[in-house]
Amino acid sequence: MANSSDTIYALSSGALPAGIAVVRISGPAAETILKRLTGKAVEPRIARLLVLRDEQGGILDQALTLFFPEGMSFTGEAVVELHLHGGKAVLRAVLDAIAVFPNTRPAEAGEFTRRAFINGRMDLTSAEGVADLISAETDAQRRFALSNAVGDQERLYSSWREKLIEARALIEADLDFSDEGDVPGSVADAVMEQVHALRVAVKDHLSQTRRGEILRDGFRIAIIGEPNVGKSSLLNALARRDVAIVSDEAGTTRDLIEVALDLGGYKVVLIDTAGLRETENKVERIGIERARNAAQQADLVLLLHVAGTEKPSLDLPVQTLSIATKADLQADSVTTEAILLSTETGVGISELLTGIKHCVSVAASGASLLLPSRERHVQHLRQAHHALERSEWSNLPIELLAEELRIAADHLGHITGAIGVDDLLDVIFTRFCIGK
Structure with a gap:
């Protein structure tokens, strides 16, 4: 700089x-x-x-x-x-x-x-919130970034840090001045009650990490199925433009194709993938492996099969919506287990979008926007939580208890920029646009 x-x-x-x-x-x-x-x-x-x-x-x-x-x-x-x-x-x-x-x-x-x-004029979380506010593409991203930009995160983390500093001061006063009349007797019980409440609060906050990632980076949806079941056609239909090549030839899609959409105010990332099948083609096999990985890491999987054919069975750890495609070619098809859909006629598109919006709102909505917003926040919060866990070990010497509280407070200070962030400043601010 x-x-x-x-x-x-x-x-x-x-x-x-x-x-x-x-x-x-x-x-x-x-x-x-x-x-x-x-x-x-x-x-x-x-x-x-x-x-x-x-x-x-x-x-x-x-x-x-x-x-x-x-x-x-x-x-x-x-x-x-x-x-x-x-x-x-x-x-x-x-x-x-x-x-x-x-x-x-x-x-x-x-x-x-x-x-x-x-x-x-602002703390580090507010500065990062300003950057996110400038790059916000959806209303949910705007509201999340604005909450951080106006200091909501800073107030939360600073209040936690202040409580830890106060608890540590009481412990050290108990150690150094236990014979003085104006220092209360053993404060261990009162301090540990406060420390436990803070640890629970940090743990609950960390449990919302994925929700924060969804609001900031988007809800990821993988479109999965065998070749020629209409994955690329569905991607184009949802994106309302020709993003992926559509062909009768099997194996057209070899790599992941991502498209970001705004659905109900939330950013949604659709991922078209290679068709799942056995093949000797090395390039296609790489694409199929990437498709499987995308399905494993997605927030939602759209599992496609042609209407009138057997529904595929995939053991996936994420929520799945089953979709029976090419309904216009199977006029007599009836299903209660899948959304019947045709990209040619538009049948089922509205129902599918409603289902996707519901999944996104459940995953991303909540009563508060006070969420971890960046990976560095999550790492420091985890380290603070580990220190608070260690502080609750039974028979821990009071000197070590004070040290664990210092470690936890320091990690919270690193998030807001209250302490030790000089080495991070270039990394953070060079990602901003010129003029901001």
Whole structure:
């Protein structure tokens, strides 16, 4: 990461051309840059329509300008926003004019949000929530990301950490000052009751990990069956476009084909797979193995067979919907064990979508959006839970109990960025878009 004392700037709105282009400037020179570009005195937090000029006095654009003083902005630094006309030439001219100021440079990916974190404007989970909010594709993803961006996760993990720090302080006071009158007697029983309640809370929170993954990354559905049962046709029908090649020739699909959809506000990932059969073709065998793995790892399997033929029997550890395809070719087909479906006529598509939406809502919905949202959160939560488990071992010396509580509190601190995250910052913030 470049010098954090530099003043940074970047386009913070969408791709050009556009109706408006928003340029954000953050750092010690932000106020000076605005004064020089406009030739006007700066008024904090007031939008003003002003003419921007370069160093030679040439007109760059007429822009809506905003200035946020240090401590009252997104980054915590002095920040300027220029709302320009959204043309490429306009933007280039304005950025060139900003670049001539000393110690001023283009922002790196995620650098505005990184500065907000460093300056205490948000914790690490909130910063990650901002990134997720920007990339949200469905309403469920938006609500989940917004919950994290406004600090709900931070408040939960920080409250747990504070309770552990308090419990550890009581134990150490009991050890060091047990002969003093203002320190309560043995606090072990009271502390262990609180520790047990925290361990249960962390365990319950971890049990919701998969639900958080579904909200953030999507509900995965594998389409499984023998060759030529209509897997690719079903994928195309659900996606409402030609995603996969459809052919009468067996073994057309050799690899996994994934398509993301928005169903009922949730992200759903459909996976077309190779037809399951015995074959000597090495490439097809690899595809079949990948199909089996996809079925094992999916949240839901759509198991297809042609209407009027025997339903396949597969021992899968996940929920399965049985679908009898090509119903238009089997007019007299009747089944109570499968959804009767035809991609040619559309019969059964609505029923199938209803079934899928129900499965997704059951897996992803709940009373709270306070869920583990990233793998690093899960790893630290697991380590905190292990430490709390160890703290409940019988006959554990009180000194070791205090140490286990410290370990658990530290892992919670790593999640929010309260302690020891310098080595993670580049990894986290370089995944952001430029200008955020």
